[in-house]
Amino acid sequence: GQNIDQPTEMTATEGAIVQINCTYQTSGFNGLFWYQQHAGEAPTFLSYNVLDGLEEKGRFSSFLSRSKGYSYLLLKELQMKDSASYLCAPMDSNYQLIWGAGTKLIIKP
Amino acid sequence: IAGITQAPTSQILAAGRRMTLRCTQDMRHNAMYWYRQDLGLGLRLIHYSNTAGTTGKGEVPDGYSVSRANTDDFPLTLASAVPSQTSVYFCASSAEGDYGANVLTFGAGSRLTVL
Numbered sequence: 080g081q082n083i084d085q086p087t088e089m090t091a092t093e094g095a096i097v098q099i100n101c102t103y104q105t106s107g108f109n110g111l112f113w114y115q116q117h118a119g120e121a122p123t124f125l126s127y128n129v130l131d132g133l134e135e136k137g138r139f140s141s142f143l144s145r146s147k148g149y150s151y152l153l154l155k156e157l158q159m160k161d162s163a164s165y166l167c168a169p170m171d172s173n174y175q176l177i178w179g180a181g182t183k184l185i186i187k188p
Numbered sequence: 189i190a191g192i193t194q195a196p197t198s199q200i201l202a203a204g205r206r207m208t209l210r211c212t213q214d215m216r217h218n219a220m221y222w223y224r225q226d227l228g229l230g231l232r233l234i235h236y237s238n239t240a241g242t243t244g245k246g247e248v249p250d251g252y253s254v255s256r257a258n259t260d261d262f263p264l265t266l267a268s269a270v271p272s273q274t275s276v277y278f279c280a281s282s283a284e285g286d287y288g289a290n291v292l293t294f295g296a297g298s299r300l301t302v303l
Contacts, residue, residue: 083230110289121278121294122231129289166230174290175246178230 081105083179085167090185091157099152099165099182107172113141113152114166116181122166125152154184162186190215192295194279200301201269209264209298211279219282220262221246221292222254224275231278237262238284269302276300 082104091097103111110129114122128134128143128150140153152165164181171177195210213220218239223231223246233246237256251273253265262281266273279295 112291114292121296122292123294124291127289127291168230170290175233176231176290176292178232180228180230 081171081177083167083169083177085165085179085182087180088183088185090187091154093157093159093186093188095157096153096155097157097184099154099167099184101150101152101167101179103148103150103167103169103177103179105148105169105171105177108145109170109172109174111141111143111150111167111169112176113150114168115163116166117163125165157186159186159188192279192281192293194277194295194298196298197296198299198301200303203270203302205269207266207269207300209266209277209279209300211262211264211295212260213262213279213281213293214260215281215283215293216259217281217283217293218259219284219290220256221280221282222252222262222264223278223280224248225278225297226275234264234277266300269300271302274300274302 085101113125116122126141133142138155143150164183166181167179168176192213221236222234235254237243240259277298280292282290
């Protein structure tokens with residue numbers, strides 16, 4: 080079956096760095112997405128990885144290892160506004176996104 | 189402002205009633221989707237449409253129907269609502285359906301409570 084595993088909740092301090100891990104099992108693979116979702120709002124796109132390695136985009140970076148079925152999202156210089164849920168979503172062979180339950184990130188001053 | 193509009197924002201309805209959630213996009217995206225989001229679960233795909241005139245079933249289609257008469261509109265209908273359909277419903281769209289780098293744009297969501 081298809082499965083996504085990411086921590087339910089994480090806490091970090093403003094200005095610090097946090098890494099949110101995601102492991103996945105899917106039927107085929109066409110890339111992996113990370114979305115950010117603030118409480119009560121819609122998810123918004125953060126990153127897309129289809130090849131192994133690190134993709135950097137400002138304070139956010141995303142890493143993918145296809146052989147290990149593993150990805151992480153790295154957030155640097157944390158700000159209070161980064162408090163949100165982070166959704167890991169690999170895409171299967173039918174181009175359907177398989178969504179994890181999300182990691183709720185709490186930033187403390 | 190380009191994007192997706194969903195209506196209603198929130199609705200309470202009695203079990204057994206018929207309900208249509210509306211979704212309109214102005215980005216000329218080919219693909220549209222309906223998801224439900226429940227606490228502790230990932231987004232679950234209800235129905236999708238890769239292009240106007242076609243629709244497909246997602247992971248949890250039972251009790252829901254959709255239509256795609258044109259590019260912009262993708263309404264979701266609950267023929268006879270049940271309490272288990274209490275959820276937050278998100279409509280989304282993307283430029284192409286069967287494509288890898290397929291970034292979704294989401295509407296603001298419709299919170300539905302079935303009593």
